Amino acid sequence: MNAPSITTTSSQDTAVPSRFNLGAALKDSAITALITLGLSIPILSYKTEQNGSDLFLRSRWELVAVICVGVFVLRLLMHAFLATRAARQAVPGPHQATEPVHAEPSAFQHVSKFAIPMFLGVALAFPAIIYLIQGSLNESRYWVDLGILILTYVMLGWGLNIVVGLAGLLDLGYVAFYAVGAYSYALLSTTFGLSFWICLPLAGILASFWGMILGFPVLRLRGDYLAIVTLAFGEIIRLVLINWVDLTNGGAGISSIPRVTFFGVPFTSGDDGFAALFGFDFNNMHRIIFLYYLILVLALVTNFVTMRLRKLPVGRAWEALREDEIACRSLGINTTNTKLTAFAIGAMFGGFAGSFFAVRQGFVSPESFNFLESAIILAIVVLGGMGSQIGVAIAAIVLVAGPEMLRNLTFLKAVFGESFDPNEYRLLLFGAGMVAMMVWRPRGLISEREPSVVLKERKAISGSLVKEGHG
Amino acid sequence: MDIFLQQLINGLTLGSIYGLIAIGYTMVFGIIGMVNFAHGDVFMLSAFIALIFFLILTTWLGISSIVLALLIVLVLSMILTSLWGWAIERIAYRPLRGSFRLAPLISAIGVSIFLSNFVQVAQGARNKPTAPMVRDVIVLYQSEAGYTVALSYKQIIIMLTTAVLLTIFWYLVQKTSLGRAQRACEQDRKMASLLGIDVDKTISLTFVIGAALASVAGTMYLLYYGVVSFADGFVPGVKAFTAAVLGGIGSLPGAVLGGLIIGLIETFWSAYFSIEYKDVAAFSILAIVLIFMPSGILGRPEVEKV
Numbered sequence: 023m024n025a026p027s028i029t030t031t032s033s034q035d036t037a038v039p040s041r042f043n044l045g046a047a048l049k050d051s052a053i054t055a056l057i058t059l060g061l062s063i064p065i066l067s068y069k070t071e072q073n074g075s076d077l078f079l080r081s082r083w084e085l086v087a088v089i090c091v092g093v094f095v096l097r098l099l100m101h102a103f104l105a106t107r108a109a110r111q112a113v114p115g116p117h118q119a120t121e122p123v124h125a126e127p128s129a130f131q132h133v134s135k136f137a138i139p140m141f142l143g144v145a146l147a148f149p150a151i152i153y154l155i156q157g158s159l160n161e162s163r164y165w166v167d168l169g170i171l172i173l174t175y176v177m178l179g180w181g182l183n184i185v186v187g188l189a190g191l192l193d194l195g196y197v198a199f200y201a202v203g204a205y206s207y208a209l210l211s212t213t214f215g216l217s218f219w220i221c222l223p224l225a226g227i228l229a230s231f232w233g234m235i236l237g238f239p240v241l242r243l244r245g246d247y248l249a250i251v252t253l254a255f256g257e258i259i260r261l262v263l264i265n266w267v268d269l270t271n272g273g274a275g276i277s278s279i280p281r282v283t284f285f286g287v288p289f290t291s292g293d294d295g296f297a298a299l300f301g302f303d304f305n306n307m308h309r310i311i312f313l314y315y316l317i318l319v320l321a322l323v324t325n326f327v328t329m330r331l332r333k334l335p336v337g338r339a340w341e342a343l344r345e346d347e348i349a350c351r352s353l354g355i356n357t358t359n360t361k362l363t364a365f366a367i368g369a370m371f372g373g374f375a376g377s378f379f380a381v382r383q384g385f386v387s388p389e390s391f392n393f394l395e396s397a398i399i400l401a402i403v404v405l406g407g408m409g410s411q412i413g414v415a416i417a418a419i420v421l422v423a424g425p426e427m428l429r430n431l432t433f434l435k436a437v438f439g440e441s442f443d444p445n446e447y448r449l450l451l452f453g454a455g456m457v458a459m460m461v462w463r464p465r466g467l468i469s470e471r472e473p474s475v476v477l478k479e480r481k482a483i484s485g486s487l488v489k490e491g492h493g
Numbered sequence: 494m495d496i497f498l499q500q501l502i503n504g505l506t507l508g509s510i511y512g513l514i515a516i517g518y519t520m521v522f523g524i525i526g527m528v529n530f531a532h533g534d535v536f537m538l539s540a541f542i543a544l545i546f547f548l549i550l551t552t553w554l555g556i557s558s559i560v561l562a563l564l565i566v567l568v569l570s571m572i573l574t575s576l577w578g579w580a581i582e583r584i585a586y587r588p589l590r591g592s593f594r595l596a597p598l599i600s601a602i603g604v605s606i607f608l609s610n611f612v613q614v615a616q617g618a619r620n621k622p623t624a625p626m627v628r629d630v631i632v633l634y635q636s637e638a639g640y641t642v643a644l645s646y647k648q649i650i651i652m653l654t655t656a657v658l659l660t661i662f663w664y665l666v667q668k669t670s671l672g673r674a675q676r677a678c679e680q681d682r683k684m685a686s687l688l689g690i691d692v693d694k695t696i697s698l699t700f701v702i703g704a705a706l707a708s709v710a711g712t713m714y715l716l717y718y719g720v721v722s723f724a725d726g727f728v729p730g731v732k733a734f735t736a737a738v739l740g741g742i743g744s745l746p747g748a749v750l751g752g753l754i755i756g757l758i759e760t761f762w763s764a765y766f767s768i769e770y771k772d773v774a775a776f777s778i779l780a781i782v783l784i785f786m787p788s789g790i791l792g793r794p795e796v797e798k799v
Contacts (some may be wrong), residue, residue, distance in 0.1 A: 030774050050533050057576070057580060060573065060576045061573075061576060061577060063573060064542060064573075065538065065541055065542060065544040065545070065611075065612065065615055065616070068545050068548075068549070069615065069616060069617070070541075070544065070545060070548065070617070070621055071617070072619065072621075075622070076624075077544075077548060077621060077622070077623065078548070078551075078552070079548050079549065079552070080560055093732040097570070098672070115606055129657060159633075168679050192595050192598070192599075194602075234561065239780075239784050240780075240783075240784060242783065242786065243783060244511065245595055245598075246527070246528045246594075246595065246598050247783050247787060248593075249528075249595070249598060250528060250734065250783065251729075251779070251783050251784065254731070254776040254777075254779045254780045254782060257731075257772070258773055258774050258776045258777060258780075259778070261770070261772055261773045265770060274656075305663075346648055380574050393727070394606070397602055397606060399603070400599070402601075404599055413600075414634060442545025446613075446614055448615060449606055449609075449610040450607060450610040450611055451604070452606060453603045453604065453606030453607030453608070453610060454603070455582070455603070456599065456600065456606065456607075457556075457585045457600050457604055457607065458601065458604040460585075460589055460592070460599055460600040460603065461584075461585070461589065461600070464589070464592050464596045466594065470674070473527045
């Protein structure tokens with residue numbers, strides 16, 4: 023369709039004839055390599071290293087040379103690929119004149135009928151599957167922990183999806199509500215001794231209360247200003263958490279937060295513990311697996327509530343608001359209230375997730391709630407296609423489990439040397455991925471929409487007709 | 494009174510650095526209406542480029558004249574940072590023109606994360622301290638209590654460089670054909686392209702100028718604080734953006750004015766209230782300005798078109 027291409031203007035002009043112009047491609051690749059060389063001076067070619075109090079420089083020209091050659095080859099391959107594709111597309115198809123109103127049922131839609139129950143099934147059986155593969159409870163700990171982490175991000179993604187995907191308000195400070203939830207549980211449980219099951223709803227209420235307080239003044243702002251103000255609020259909350267030492271213990275954080283209980287039964291080895299009560303041998307993994315199911319239930323509740331809300335008048339108003347605010351207002355929808363509900367409900371789920379985070383870690387500190395965390399959650403929503411629930415889940419798996427898998431690839435060490443740590447490159451790839459996503463698939467992995475109202479038959483709506491994030 | 498005077502000097506110095514960064518925000522916003530979130534990280538990158546050239550010049554080539562070294566570093570860092578600015582626009586923003594409105598902002602956040610982590614991977618996560626380059630101060634006034642009000646050569650260099658570059662830049666935008674093309678694109682991009690202005694080239698040049706001014710700010714930042722780390726782009730970036738909004742986004746004198754005001758507020762806040770909450774103050778000003786006076790001091794109010 024109208025996928026933007028990244029070729030330069032000159033190569034676009036030459037790409038129309040179907041033959042691959044080697045000379046032009048070589049020249050362009052050489053220029054690209056030269057630009058890369060310019061960009062890597064001096065930031066890549068010299069590394070500053072510390073020796074006592076003095077800095078000294080170490081040359082790394084060989085690295086720059088490798089990168090420049092790599093860029094040259096990649097650019098050349100890209101030209102070859104684009105030329106062959108252009109040759110194939112030179113004969114236009116019969117139906118290319120107009121944009122289809124209804125998207126053809128895509129491969130995804132055929133798959134999604136089976137994919138959603140399958141995902142759910144795998145998620146429910148995950149600890150058992152891992153147990154069978156690994157052979158013992160203790161060895162499956164790593165995988166269950168990873169599952170918990172992914173599900174936390176799925177939940178956060180679904181919560182933010184209400185604000186960004188449905189109501190179309192770009193929120194860069196979502197992590198503030200996550201922090202409010204986490205600190206609510208940490209403070210309420212350590213000072214008043216309240217249990218997790220009482221604090222969970224309280225954390226949600228407090229977070230949505232903060233959502234309303236922060237949301238109210240900013241909602242008349244336009245898209246990108248709204249984004250920046252929410253960013254500012256997110257940072258203010260983090261800085262206050264750092265500096266208000268009396269309440270939050272500052273940057274040192276709050277530790278020894280009470281652990282989760284099985285509805286009042288603690289996961290301890292004592293006689294009144296979970297294991298003794300149900301006649302199991304005590305194992306620390308019981309608690310971890312319980313946490314896994316807890317976050318799974320929380321995430322599914324988020325999903326269920328969102329799906330139901332979409333069908334309620336308020337959900338329809340959100341989507342109408344995202345499509346056209348002025349039309350919305352002239353139809354008599356109270357835009358302030360509509361936006362505020364989206365903010366408050368999104369914040370509430372953030373708060374739940376936060377209080378889950380606190381009970382899992384047993385420790386909270388302001389550093390867990392920096393801007394990067396907001397950016398990661400936003401990236402999950404954007405990558406997932408802003409509004410698509412299953413897309414968000416897939417994106418969370420890709421973005422959270424992907425870097426983790428990178429760490430396990432030992433052959434990378436063989437290629438890049440022993441000191442190579444893929445985790446260092448995680449955020450680098452992450453930032454580049456966000457840009458690439460916007461350039462190639464700005465509508466996310468899954469851009470089709472399920473309509474919330476249908477007359478006779480279900481038809482998916484083409485992503486190009488939806489105005490996400492219009493502001 | 495003497496504390497006040499000293500803070501005034503410090504605030505104006507800091508404010509000129511913010512003003513230089515703010516121009517990059519305000520010009521880009523004026524011409525394509527996007528918040529270039531990565532601009533703060535371009536500033537941080539330029540400080541690193543300047544740091545490395547300083548080390549090359551002083552330790553390897555043995556140039557002892559600070560003024561000469563500073564000039565060479567400034568020129569080299571401006572050229573290389575401009576290249577970065579150009580490349581970023583080319584790769585991350587140009588393909589998104591005509592996409593939905595928040596796409597460039599999300600892309601810019603990606604660039605910002607990429608840049609800071611690129612510098613972390615390339616140069617290491619630790620702070621990079623340099624030996625103070627300029628130490629001398631001029632004592633302006635000494636009170637009976639022994640408190641001195643001093644104007645350091647560093648501060649003179651920073652304010653002077655800022656003033657000179659702003660004048661050159663002002664001339665460029667007001668008097669040359671490049672500046673005219675730029676102002677035309679700002680008013681109506683389609684009409685400008687119909688009249689034979691290469692819009693893509695003009696937008697690229699805007700990014701190049703913004704990056705060059707950010708690199709001046711980066712060099713001055715390094716000179717002033719003598720330390721830089723990969724995470725230093727975010728907070729000065731947000732403060733400079735605040736300055737741009739406060740001055741009225743899209744207005745060049747507004748950006749400089751806003752920068753000076755933000756610099757002064759920050760130093761006075763640190764001196765008279767609490768240094769811990771100085772960033773909270775900056776972020777609060779950002780929120781307050783955006784909510785209550787989004788068109789800023791010198792900006793034109795925006796008309797919502799249906």
